[in-house]
Amino acid sequence: MISFFHKYKSILLYGSCLALLLFLLRWMEIRFLIISHAQDIYFGPLAVVFTLLGIWVALKIAKPKKEVVVVEKKIYIPQKKDFVRNETALQELNLSPRELEVLELMAKGYSNAEIAENLFLSLNTVKTHSSKLYEKLEVKRRTQAVEKARKLNIIA
Amino acid sequence: MISFFHKYKSILLYGSCLALLLFLLRWMEIRFLIISHAQDIYFGPLAVVFTLLGIWVALKIAKPKKEVVVVEKKIYIPQKKDFVRNETALQELNLSPRELEVLELMAKGYSNAEIAENLFLSLNTVKTHSSKLYEKLEVKRRTQAVEKARKLNIIA
DNA sequence: ACAGCCCTCATACTTTCGGGTGATTATACA
DNA sequence: TGTATAATCACCCGAAAGTATGAGGGCTGT
16 A cells, blocks of 8 residues: 555656646636636746646656766776986986987887887987987897886886 | 847747747637636646646756766775785786796796797797787787786786 | 687788998087 | 087898787687
8 A cells, every 4th residue: 555655656746736736726716717807817827837847747757767877997006106216327327318218118118100209200210219228228129128227217 | 149049949939839828828718718617628738738848848958868977996006015916907817827927028028039948939839929918918019018017017 | 529718839921120320410528 | 620429310131029820739618
């Protein structure tokens, strides 16, 4: 019995409202009809009430139409190990500023072409820089260069 | 002037509807008032019309139904002096043992040939492993693979 | 027994990397 | 003013890395 009431709550509510409004209407009718044919007076409120009612009903009905898109985004919390560049090692290596820039992008996994694009250089220039880099770091490959630079705390 | 009309289109439409209804009402009034005080006859249709109007308005207003919920899932990566492998990330990547071995040597700056020598494999096999590795890590180059693996704490 | 994965290796091909050499320009330093 | 260094770029060539495809053997779970 209770569940029945719960289930048709909205309908019962709607019905009650209608009944109430009918009653109000009757009352107004009696009040105004005697005086004159001023029926337009309660036409306004009536329209507003039913419009609002319609809005309410629509919102109730349209509720489950909400589409929820859940996007899971994984965030890898960066290690906040305050990286302190080993300036001493950097000076000893005698890297030029440009070479250091190239090194940093290398460590990020950029290809030479990407580095060139990023620093507004030609591919050849990047190659030259990287070659000098390997010389100064005394390595043969870029992966080794990155490894060594990391060990020496030259890059993060 | 046109933009004004466009801007308040809804309001004008609503107003027009009201006017039309008023007119209809008048007409019905004349027709029925003579016969009797049967005002309740057109109360029903009136209520229905305005309720529908309200529903329509509500649907128009409640247009943005789509709701995008972005859930940011944070993954805590422990930072310790002694390297602790992130087994979770490792499992998610679904790397095979052999691939992991190759990855580790890669990170040390080994060339494919050196890796092959070290693991007693042919160069081609190492290439196969590394290719699969890049697929699983969703990278294109070995430097990127090393970078990503380091970020995920898969390798030291 | 069969599907699915891993490991191994091969061939052929493309792309990227790295070495070597040389050239120009700008800047700084002696 | 000459010299050194950094930065820029070019060309060539070989090495290394990476792609695509196929193939055979081993292990596992259904």
